[in-house]
Amino acid sequence: MLRGALSIVWRDLIVLRRSLFSELLAVVASPLTLFFAFGFGLKGYITAVDGVPYAVFIAPGLISMTAVLAAFEESAWSMWFHRRVQKTIEEYRVTPITVYDIVVGKLISGFTQGGIKGVAVAVVIFLITPFRFPLQNLSIYLLFIALGSMIFSCLGTICGTVMDKPENIGRIQSVVIMPLIFMSGIFFPLSSYPPSILPVIRLLPSTALFEGARTALLSGASSMLSLLILGGTAVVMFALAVVVFNRKIEE
Amino acid sequence: MPAALSLQGLSKRYGTLTAVDRFSLEVEQGTVFGLLGPNGAGKTTLIKMLTTLMRPTEGDAFIQGHSIVSAGKKVRELIGVVPQENNLDRYLTARENLVLHAKMHGIPPRDYRPRIDELLELTGLSGRRNDFPDTFSGGMQRRLVVARALVHQPRLLFLDEPTTGLDPQSRRALWDHVRTLRSRMTIFLTTHYMDEADSLCDRIVIMDHGKSLVDGSAAELKARYAHAHIYELEVRRDAQRYEELFSSLSAVTSLEREQNAFRIVLRDEESLKPLMDSMESGDIRRICLVEPSLEEVFLDLTGKAVRE
Ligand SMILES: Nc1ncnc2c1ncn2[C@@H]1O[C@H](COP(=O)(O)OP(=O)(O)O)[C@@H](O)[C@H]1O
Ligand SMILES: [Mg+2]
Numbered sequence: 373m374l375r376g377a378l379s380i381v382w383r384d385l386i387v388l389r390r391s392l393f394s395e396l397l398a399v400v401a402s403p404l405t406l407f408f409a410f411g412f413g414l415k416g417y418i419t420a421v422d423g424v425p426y427a428v429f430i431a432p433g434l435i436s437m438t439a440v441l442a443a444f445e446e447s448a449w450s451m452w453f454h455r456r457v458q459k460t461i462e463e464y465r466v467t468p469i470t471v472y473d474i475v476v477g478k479l480i481s482g483f484t485q486g487g488i489k490g491v492a493v494a495v496v497i498f499l500i501t502p503f504r505f506p507l508q509n510l511s512i513y514l515l516f517i518a519l520g521s522m523i524f525s526c527l528g529t530i531c532g533t534v535m536d537k538p539e540n541i542g543r544i545q546s547v548v549i550m551p552l553i554f555m556s557g558i559f560f561p562l563s564s565y566p567p568s569i570l571p572v573i574r575l576l577p578s579t580a581l582f583e584g585a586r587t588a589l590l591s592g593a594s595s596m597l598s599l600l601i602l603g604g605t606a607v608v609m610f611a612l613a614v615v616v617f618n619r620k621i622e623e
Numbered sequence: 624m625p626a627a628l629s630l631q632g633l634s635k636r637y638g639t640l641t642a643v644d645r646f647s648l649e650v651e652q653g654t655v656f657g658l659l660g661p662n663g664a665g666k667t668t669l670i671k672m673l674t675t676l677m678r679p680t681e682g683d684a685f686i687q688g689h690s691i692v693s694a695g696k697k698v699r700e701l702i703g704v705v706p707q708e709n710n711l712d713r714y715l716t717a718r719e720n721l722v723l724h725a726k727m728h729g730i731p732p733r734d735y736r737p738r739i740d741e742l743l744e745l746t747g748l749s750g751r752r753n754d755f756p757d758t759f760s761g762g763m764q765r766r767l768v769v770a771r772a773l774v775h776q777p778r779l780l781f782l783d784e785p786t787t788g789l790d791p792q793s794r795r796a797l798w799d800h801v802r803t804l805r806s807r808m809t810i811f812l813t814t815h816y817m818d819e820a821d822s823l824c825d826r827i828v829i830m831d832h833g834k835s836l837v838d839g840s841a842a843e844l845k846a847r848y849a850h851a852h853i854y855e856l857e858v859r860r861d862a863q864r865y866e867e868l869f870s871s872l873s874a875v876t877s878l879e880r881e882q883n884a885f886r887i888v889l890r891d892e893e894s895l896k897p898l899m900d901s902m903e904s905g906d907i908r909r910i911c912l913v914e915p916s917l918e919e920v921f922l923d924l925t926g927k928a929v930r931e
Binding site: 382 | 675677678696697700710711712713714715719723724726727729771775
């Protein structure tokens, strides 16, 4: 069943390889800017969060953010482009592959892009800043990022499927995606929230993702609840992406 | 052996508009079948249903005996599709476009490599195999789309307006290519060019408003439906006087003149005699009957040339 999905991934990787350098340059720029602005610029004002130096506190979040944003963007734009501009989705659909192949293929591509770009940002942060973490924590951190990329990739697939106008994808990004990311404990600890709304924030999948990932990377502890929320969300989003795509595509 | 294609009451409605209206049809193996119709007749909608891109509102169709509704995957193994608009991947080279198609059909590299080389050779794109399709002319892009549809050696090839927008040379080249395919597969093409249908197709169906109007070979359609009796007549002298004379005859339904040459449409066969009687026999340089063309059949049936 995966043959079709892998063909699509093969295509996306060829295309990515051709523009890899410029893509990486662009993707590293924005988290690094944030890192310098907040991590260094504000260093004198915020010394430590829960005993962790502020620059170290935000570094994992910036890496996670890069990965999931890249996953979202790749899935959304690529689905939109292949559907509306090139109409290549129609070419895919007259070959004996299934709707699952197309959705799964686009997911894996989004996911791979997220992974590659996240690693790029991590490497740069690692090279030019004093940020260090225990290496044995990496695997559990990657599990968080994998689930997060999957969720955002599904979300992107859905946006790219239902939205015919490209500007709407940009709007979703600034109205839904960015607030979700900024509210979820990347730049400030959750303890800053008033206790009354904290339980709601904790239930957001994005909180489970960013908070969970940072905790995992810095301390090695993994929250079972966060993983469950992420896993559940990923399954629901995937089902939703398949259903939405199937509906839309048959007109 | 089942029919290559069998449509059974196939319909598609967009809201209140019925784009394809209970269409039924059987196409035999090895036929070059032409679906002719003005813009908006429903040709593309019909092809989209047959190629499983769109679900019919009603009815079903069978490709080599497989239902487009319940056996879509099997159907897609058997068909090649050249859509109305080129849908090449502009981020892949010409060759990579074909390789991706082969991969989606599950063809192993040792089989698709020679096949793709051969197709690129056949379509005259060998020299441009590593170039991106947006650097190609319209004709080259079209040939690449055709090559892509042939990679997996389909049993039934759908071509939706294959030559619309191409220059005359590219059209001829594409026709020649299609002719070489007819021995190996059934071909289903749509067009609104009469000459294309006339020179390529074994069988023609003219459709409009989602319905089939006539069905037959080009020769049959002309014999059956072209009622007009058109003559070309050239006179030696007095063209001006003859023009006035002809236009006063009730047997003449329409008249065009260019210098000494007339194009005359007569009401019926019997009208030729009164026309000849009205003339001095020494004044006629040449008179001949014009072969009815498919264009007239088409105009007669759909009432228009090209609808926008
Ligand atoms: N997706 C659609 N939604 C609504 N109407 C459509 C759609 N696609 C085509 N139509 C209408 O259906 C009719 C048939 O269109 P089409 O199949 O494209 O004709 P053709 O290919 O013969 O030019 C036209 O009136 C067209 O406007
Ligand atoms: Mg059309």
